Amino acid sequence: MIDERTLAILTESAKYDVSCSSSGSGRRNEGGIGNGYASGCCHSFTPDGRCISLLKILLSNDCIYNCKYCLNRRDNDLPRATATADDICGLVMDFYKRNYIEGLFLSSAVHISPNHTMEQLYLVVKKLREEYRFHGYIHVKGIPRADMEIVNKTALLADRMSFNIELPSEGSLKLLAPQKDRESLLVPMSKLQQEREIFRAEKRKGHFLPAGQTTQLIVGASPEKDGAILRLSEGLYRKRGLKRVYYSSYVPVVHDPLLPETAGGAVREHRLYQADWLLRFYGFDAEELLPADQDLSLEFDPKCAWALAHMDLFPVEVNRAPLEMLLRVPGIGARGAQRILSARRYTKLTFEHLKKMRVVLKRARHFITANGKFYGAGEQAVRGLLAAAEASETAEQLSLFSMNETALSALTGEL
Amino acid sequence: MIYFYDGSKEAFLTALALSFRDSEPYLTSGNKQLVLGQQTVFVRTDAARAKRIEERLVSFDKDCMRDLDTLLRSGDPNRDNIALSYFRLIAEKKRPVRGMLGEDAVLAANECLRRVGFEIHRFHGFVRFLATASGALYAPITPDNDICDLLVPHFRARMPQIPFVIHDVNRKKAAVHDGENTFLAPLSEAEVVLSADETAWQKLWRKYYDSVNIPSRERLKQMRGYMPVRYWKFMPEKTQPLNDDEGDGGAPLPPS
Numbered sequence: 001m002i003d004e005r006t007l008a009i010l011t012e013s014a015k016y017d018v019s020c021s022s023s024g025s026g027r028r029n030e031g032g033i034g035n036g037y038a039s040g041c042c043h044s045f046t047p048d049g050r051c052i053s054l055l056k057i058l059l060s061n062d063c064i065y066n067c068k069y070c071l072n073r074r075d076n077d078l079p080r081a082t083a084t085a086d087d088i089c090g091l092v093m094d095f096y097k098r099n100y101i102e103g104l105f106l107s108s109a110v111h112i113s114p115n116h117t118m119e120q121l122y123l124v125v126k127k128l129r130e131e132y133r134f135h136g137y138i139h140v141k142g143i144p145r146a147d148m149e150i151v152n153k154t155a156l157l158a159d160r161m162s163f164n165i166e167l168p169s170e171g172s173l174k175l176l177a178p179q180k181d182r183e184s185l186l187v188p189m190s191k192l193q194q195e196r197e198i199f200r201a202e203k204r205k206g207h208f209l210p211a212g213q214t215t216q217l218i219v220g221a222s223p224e225k226d227g228a229i230l231r232l233s234e235g236l237y238r239k240r241g242l243k244r245v246y247y248s249s250y251v252p253v254v255h256d257p258l259l260p261e262t263a264g265g266a267v268r269e270h271r272l273y274q275a276d277w278l279l280r281f282y283g284f285d286a287e288e289l290l291p292a293d294q295d296l297s298l299e300f301d302p303k304c305a306w307a308l309a310h311m312d313l314f315p316v317e318v319n320r321a322p323l324e325m326l327l328r329v330p331g332i333g334a335r336g337a338q339r340i341l342s343a344r345r346y347t348k349l350t351f352e353h354l355k356k357m358r359v360v361l362k363r364a365r366h367f368i369t370a371n372g373k374f375y376g377a378g379e380q381a382v383r384g385l386l387a388a389a390e391a392s393e394t395a396e397q398l399s400l401f402s403m404n405e406t407a408l409s410a411l412t413g414e415l
Numbered sequence: 416m417i418y419f420y421d422g423s424k425e426a427f428l429t430a431l432a433l434s435f436r437d438s439e440p441y442l443t444s445g446n447k448q449l450v451l452g453q454q455t456v457f458v459r460t461d462a463a464r465a466k467r468i469e470e471r472l473v474s475f476d477k478d479c480m481r482d483l484d485t486l487l488r489s490g491d492p493n494r495d496n497i498a499l500s501y502f503r504l505i506a507e508k509k510r511p512v513r514g515m516l517g518e519d520a521v522l523a524a525n526e527c528l529r530r531v532g533f534e535i536h537r538f539h540g541f542v543r544f545l546a547t548a549s550g551a552l553y554a555p556i557t558p559d560n561d562i563c564d565l566l567v568p569h570f571r572a573r574m575p576q577i578p579f580v581i582h583d584v585n586r587k588k589a590a591v592h593d594g595e596n597t598f599l600a601p602l603s604e605a606e607v608v609l610s611a612d613e614t615a616w617q618k619l620w621r622k623y624y625d626s627v628n629i630p631s632r633e634r635l636k637q638m639r640g641y642m643p644v645r646y647w648k649f650m651p652e653k654t655q656p657l658n659d660d661e662g663d664g665g666a667p668l669p670p671s
Contacts, residue, residue, distance in 0.1 A: 001615065004622045011626035035573045042641070043540040044652055046628040049637030053540075056627060091619075097552065097574065098544045100620050100652075136573070251631065266632070343516035357516045 001094075002087040009081040013061035013072050014107055017164075017216060018248045022053040022102040022137045024211030025159040032133025034096060034103070036159065036210070041102045054105035054139060055095055059083055059120055063109035067166070067177035069221050071253045072109045082111065085124045089132045096136055103137025103159070104128070110143060118146035122154045129157050137211075144184035148191055155192060160211035160243070163189050168229045172222035175258060186240075189213060193241050212243040219269060220250035221259055226268070227292040230275055234286040237279060247272045271296040278302055281334055282327045299387050304330040307367055308386075311379055314367040318354065319344050321368075330386075331363030351375060362389050417449070418442045420458040420495070424483060427495075428465035428472075430458040431502055442495040472502065476511040482528060489527045490559040497523045531560045538562065539569050541646050544579065546610040552579040553607050555649050564590040564599045571597060580605070617651035624652035 023040030042051035058072075060082035066074040088106070095101045106124060111117050121140055128134045140154055142163040155161055163185045167173045170182045192213060199208040215236065217229065233245040249269035252261055275296055278284040282303070289302055297305045307314060307330045316325050318340055326337040336359040343349060343357060351370045354361060363386060366376030377385055416437050420426040422444035433456065434440035441447070449455065472479050479502070486498040500520035504512050515521050544552035552574075556563060563583040567590045570579060575594075582589040582605055589602035647653040 001612070001619070004619060007619060008622055008626045011623055015627045015629060029573055029575060033574045033577070037539070041540045044624065044650065045638045045642040046624065047635055047638055048629045048632040049634030051641065052624070052627060055623070094616050095620060097577070098546065098616065099542050251629070339516055342514040346515045347517040349517070353517050356519070356522055
């Protein structure tokens with residue numbers, strides 16, 4: 001059994017990677033334990049509101065690189081540890097059996113050399129699959145500059161792999177992660193994608209990354225604008241076939257004159273995810289949402305901001321509007337739109353119906369008519385109302401003990 | 416009129432037939448405070464009649480019996496009436512009605528179905544097995560809905576060779592998979608002898624749970640939204656104290 005200290009060190013070092021999903025793999029149980037769960041499954045939630053789906057752990061946090069933003073950089077004074085393959089495998093098997101986790105998320109600091117590190121990751125996964133006969137979900141981090149041969153071998157065993165882009169532009173990468181460059185991250189991504197397509201086209205036996213690839217970007221450590229970031233994501237989704245791009249708002253874990261001292265805002269991260277969903281599920285293009293040199297509005301969600309700039313298209317009649325248009329109404333999501341499509345086949349929908357069907361009307365009412373009726377505000381008032389609605393969602397109910405700045409000053413009588 | 420029935424599918428179908436011409440039926444399998452002068456019917460299951468009704472309903476909507484099974488498992492105190500209104504509507508329209516979201520009966524039934532389905536999905540994640548000395552796994556749960564046997568196929572598919580028991584502590588029943596067969600059995604209290612290393616694994620899991628958290632981004636409300644406190648009772652990460660015995664901020668220990 002792995003000792004608590006090693007587990008804590010290797011987990012602390014892995015936790016800033018935000019990728020968590022365990023979806024997309026239908027791997028079957030073939031003796032031993034485990035299988036894939038196509039919709040993904042969350043097993044627990046930590047006090048920071050994130051889910052635990054996979055056992056997120058590094059094989060080693062002993063790094064030869066010195067990326068400025070990273071907790072595990074060579075110069076950082078940090079307890080170091082390296083786990084053995086059996087440590088990791090034993091942990092996965094016993095946690096999985098008790099239903100604590102849905103699988104393994106295995107990453108590593110670059111230890112000795114990229115090839116050596118990738119080889120070690122491969123050996124753990126091989127052992128887990130073949131010796132321990134584990135058929136659950138495995139996500140393996142790709143190590144930049146490792147030989148494609150080892151990467152491909154790993155891909156035949158893993159459900160998902162990811163090369164982290166880390167920073168949104170070549171310039172920032174050069175400044176903050178001098179040992180990595182764009183090439184070393186994007187090339188293996190494309191190669192894996194090609195390999196996967198060949199594998200599928202030839203209908204070969206076994207699996208080759210059934211859950212595809214993902215990547216992660218740190219937002220707020222470098223000066224790129226949201227517009228540029230979203231264009232990058234759009235390219236990754238549409239040209240390189242990625243399943244997800246994760247955005248991680250920068251947390252200052254190390255101090256460096258090249259890095260901002262403050263954390264990137266949680267709201268900005270949230271807005272990027274909202275816009276990301278619009279790209280993937282709502283038929284939006286990055287071009288429509290905002291220009292490359294601008295940030296997303298913090299005041300309105302991206303769909304609202306888009307709708308406010310296109311008031312000439314609204315209001316739309318819910319009984320007639322096509323699905324694509326319903327999806328563009330602020331406040332109506334994929335599920336709401338489906339409900340409307342289904343219900344309107346049987347009856348003429350009114351606002352009463354929508355309310356009962358739990359279509360949220362707080363935003364939507366300004367952009368739709370139901371059976372000819374409109375309950376929204378005039379064009380001028382809409383902005384204010386929407387901003388107020390947004391603020392009320394994020395506002396916090398103060399308790400006697402919440403040490404918010406204003407609450408504190410109220411207590412001390414400074415107010 | 417008030418109809419009392421035993422909560423089974425056959426009795427429900429009998430009650431549906433009995434109450435069909437009643438304009439304001441009230442169906443219940445629990446207790447109901449009676450108002451003076453109110454008429455009551457105790458439904459006696461009529462298997463042949465229930466079968467006829469079932470065939471008729473299935474001819475209108477081939478999936479409706481699955482809905483009925485799920486609705487009757489709901490923990491909603493009003494589930495019997497929600498199911499009754501839904502099936503009366505199917506009988507009236509003589510076709511599947513689940514898409515008719517303008518109808519109150521359909522909305523209520525869909526909501527009920529959604530809750531049961533969602534709880535099953537949640538428990539695929541929230542069940543916590545304890546390893547026993549014999550090698551079998553044991554998981555106590557207290558779900559809102561009567562779902563413990565519906566959880567079995569998921570775990571059986573991923574651990575076909577390991578025997579396990581999922582015990583609904585409040586409903587006093589357990590779904591058992593013995594490595595080959597699966598069955599449902601009444602079980603009020605289980606005597607479990609834990610394996611020697613069970614506590615050590617729980618502590619390790621607790622340690623992992625604490626390490627993977629980012630304290631500077633605390634969002635307790637969000638955590639509780641995703642994982643309501645009522646589900647914490649049997650989760651080691653929420654009940655197992657940390658080794659160094661700090662105040663851990665987790666849940667109180669479950670009442671023994």
